[in-house]
Amino acid sequence: MTRPHKPTRMLGVLFAFALLVSACGGDSEDAGSASETDQSDGDQGASGTTISVPEDHQTIQAAVDAAKPGDMIMIGEGTYNEAVDVETDRLTIRGADRNTTILDGQFKLENGIRVLSAKGVAVENLTARNYTTNGFFWTGVDGYRGSYLTTYRNGDYGIYAFDSVNGLLEHSYGSGSPDAGVYIGQCYPCNAVIDDFVSENNGLGYSGTNSGGNLAVVNSVFRNNRAGIVPNSGSYELCYPERETSVIGNLVYSNNNGDTPAIDVALLAMGNGIVVPGGVRNTIERNRVWNHTRTGIGLVPFLEEDANDNMPEASDWEQPCDEQKAKPATAPEDVENPLLWNPQENIVRGNVVSESGIADLGIGSVDTDLSELGNCWSNNKATTSRPKDLESLAPCDGDQVGKVAAKGWDVDELDVVSWLAEQGDQPEPKDYKDSPEPPEQDNMPDAATAPAEPATNMPPKVDLASIEVPEKPVS
16 A cells, blocks of 8 residues: 655654653675566567657657557657656657756656556656656556666656565666665565766765665765765555665765755755664675765664554565555554564675774664674674674674673763754755756667567566675865
8 A cells, every 4th residue: 555655854843853752751695685586477578560750649658658569659859748647558658868858847847757555667868857746656566677767857756666675776867856866665575776976966865765675776976965874664554664685885975065955854864874774684795885974874763753654573574565465454553653663683894994083983872781682793894882882792703793792882872862952053945946957867778779678587686796896086
């Protein structure tokens, strides 16, 4: 079931309120289960015809409405002031030129292309700008792909997959969104990959509420956002907690940019490279992270006011989303409020982290024994941590926490409660309508001649073990 929501906007409000309440009172192969996914619902590939816009139909929506499963919509160069809804399975929607085939919402229309429960829809080689909510949006779908997409100046997310599984977002770019340049949320197992994505000048580079399970964010760049990569938990959406996301081989830097649009959580999280509010069993490995005013990689709590449900027991963390949705609701009087979502059993390993204002590596919580959370750190090239000497306090033994030190967790603690007091000092959010245009982006190869390729058998296999720490770009 989908429902109207603003996931990370709500997270910002709740996290801020929660902090106020608190102030007052092994190897990577296992982490790469996304690399082992090869999902298919039995749908066939492309078998239809090509419908051209504007030759066959003047508008993209008219072409989509006329299409049959397996058809390709080829959109010529030009600017299209449309909000397109797609409800037909296995369409391939392609622009002739990524930089000059543009959907423009004129700050009046909500979504550039919205795919509603249609299976296997691929959208490629297009730009979506100036929409009041999202550039490209898949919701309630099984099988999706976005390739060679550009989004900028959109009022919520750039590229957005919600309550959707078996997907790939690749070779794409998102900027100028108050929330996230790219988002995957409310799915487990998601069976999804984000690969070769550039996200900059947003409130958040990546956000994922209650997503995970065969979900990999790899080989991408998150720079010059308020905060970089932010997977998070909360009962205000389904499929909690956020878990089992692999964040591997990314460049994450300079996410201190106050000259962006921003939701509340982006103000609160500003200055962090990779920050995990209440996420569990994530693998953060072989990333290069630098130049952040707070933490390079930080594990932090989310204290949720007016929670809808209690956090599942660890024994239920592998329960599929569909099963969790079918469970009877917890009686309101039995829900713990406020509800503390702690980061648990996360693996932080083999990263290169530097130039962090508070700590390269950090973990903090509220009235919690950090030694009991099961997180571990090993083989990171980092200079500072809070608490001090994290790799000695909780080293990784393979894919599990090793022998945890009983003492030392109170030395140089990470004070996340202070972030609330500092929120008002952050630069005011800019109007997303004033975000800059990005440089031209690479086109899809052979866009004019490549056959249609619906989003079946998604995502492709990714060899996570072979990904190395990326080199720092030459400035």
